[in-house]
Amino acid sequence: MLNFPVEDVEPTVDRLAATGVRFEHYDGELQTDEKGIFRGQGPTIAWFRDPAGNILSVLEVEGS
Numbered sequence: 809m810l811n812f813p814v815e816d817v818e819p820t821v822d823r824l825a826a827t828g829v830r831f832e833h834y835d836g837e838l839q840t841d842e843k844g845i846f847r848g849q850g851p852t853i854a855w856f857r858d859p860a861g862n863i864l865s866v867l868e869v870e871g872s
Contacts, residue, residue: 810862813869817845817852820866824856831856832863 814820821831821843831844832855840846845854852868 809865811853811865811867814866815868815870817854817866817868818843821845821854824866829856 825831825843832840833844834840834846834855838846839848840854843854844856845852853865855863855865858864
């Protein structure tokens with residue numbers, strides 16, 4: 809998995825989604841919201857797949 813550190817996940821997800829990126833949605837322990845963002849214990853993160861099917865993420869990191 810490759811993580812891209814960003815200052816704020818939500819606007820990053822919005823920009824990527826506007827270009828056609830589709831974010832993964834999970835239920836259960838790692839439950840994501842309607843945008844595909846996980847908020848909870850640990851960093852705020854959203855996962856998506858590249859064209860080859862690899863899982864990538866945008867990860868909220870303070871000061872990135």
